[in-house]
Amino acid sequence: MRKPDREFKKSFVKIIALDEVDSTNAYALRKAEKGAREITVIWARRQTQGRGRLGRRWVSPEGGGLYVSFLLRPSSRRVRPLLGFVAALAVIRALKSMVSVRLKWPNDLLVGEKKIGGILLETQSHSRNMPFVVLGIGINTGCDSTEMPPGATSLYLEGKKDYTHREILYKIIHEFTALYRGLKPAGIRGMIREVESYMDTLSRDIKILKGNRWMKAHALCLDEAGAILVRTDDGECHKMFPQEVTHLR
Ligand code: BT5
Numbered sequence: 001m002r003k004p005d006r007e008f009k010k011s012f013v014k015i016i017a018l019d020e021v022d023s024t025n026a027y028a029l030r031k032a033e034k035g036a037r038e039i040t041v042i043w044a045r046r047q048t049q050g051r052g053r054l055g056r057r058w059v060s061p062e063g064g065g066l067y068v069s070f071l072l073r074p075s076s077r078r079v080r081p082l083l084g085f086v087a088a089l090a091v092i093r094a095l096k097s098m099v100s101v102r103l104k105w106p107n108d109l110l111v112g113e114k115k116i117g118g119i120l121l122e123t124q125s126h127s128r129n130m131p132f133v134v135l136g137i138g139i140n141t142g143c144d145s146t147e148m149p150p151g152a153t154s155l156y157l158e159g160k161k162d163y164t165h166r167e168i169l170y171k172i173i174h175e176f177t178a179l180y181r182g183l184k185p186a187g188i189r190g191m192i193r194e195v196e197s198y199m200d201t202l203s204r205d206i207k208i209l210k211g212n213r214w215m216k217a218h219a220l221c222l223d224e225a226g227a228i229l230v231r232t233d234d235g236e237c238h239k240m241f242p243q244e245v246t247h248l249r
Contacts, residue, residue: 025136038073072132103198216232217230
């Protein structure tokens with residue numbers, strides 16, 4: 001495992017800063033297996049094997065983006081499905097003064113129709129004693145359009161240059177820790193309502209997977225467990241989780 005270039009603390013968060021890593025998520029998973037505590041934040045200038053969901057690649061050149069992973073050990077299983085929302089909202093709030101970011105459920109962060117960031121939640125199911133979750137966040141900062149896949153944008157392409165990666169990182173950590181600590185029954189409803197206000201998925205037609213068949217449905221709202229409630233054409237309501245929903249183009 002690569003040695004951290006720097007380690008420092010910000011309140012109860014331990015930040016490990018790396019010049020280069022395969023993937024901040026992979027690094028955090030390895031740390032978690034060795035017993036690292038929450039909240040450990042891994043931050044890298046570049047990733048050689050940045051990853052998205054389902055083995056997809058995340059383009060991660062130096063100066064092109066913020067690549068960060070949060071190692072968490074949530075005390076309750078109930079909060080796990082909500083962690084992606086915590087990350088999305090933390091990013092939305094942190095970037096608010098620069099760009100207006102919307103969430104395309106479950107993990108795409110968009111400016112207009114273009115993807116400026118993504119979220120990747122990973123865990124190890126066999127670690128029953130000290131369960132953990134790694135929450136990776138990638139945000140395109142300095143990338144230009146030749147470096148990224150079509151349909152992507154960055155702060156640079158949105159005309160924003162007046163920031164440092166460290167400033168953005170600290171803002172995200174600040175928002176994230178406040179939201180994470182607030183994941184108690186009394187706080188969840190408010191957070192979900194705020195997430196809904198930034199979601200592009202609601203009040204529109206989407207496709208859902210029922211059994212092994214995709215069908216059209218209308219997205220209604222989120223529930224407090226992190227599921228999306230949808231209504232199918234026959235008037236029935238269903239609760240869906242991320243892998244069962246896709247947007248209609
Ligand atoms: C995601 O996956 O959107 C989750 C991305 C999470 C990246 C962070 S960076 C820190 C941490 N460490 C990691 O190794 N990963 C996390 P997904 O929805 O599967 O989107 C992947 C798809 O987005 C790719 O197949 C490309 O089409 C596209 N893509 C790749 N790089 C991109 C980029 N930099 N900006 C926008 N789109 C990109």
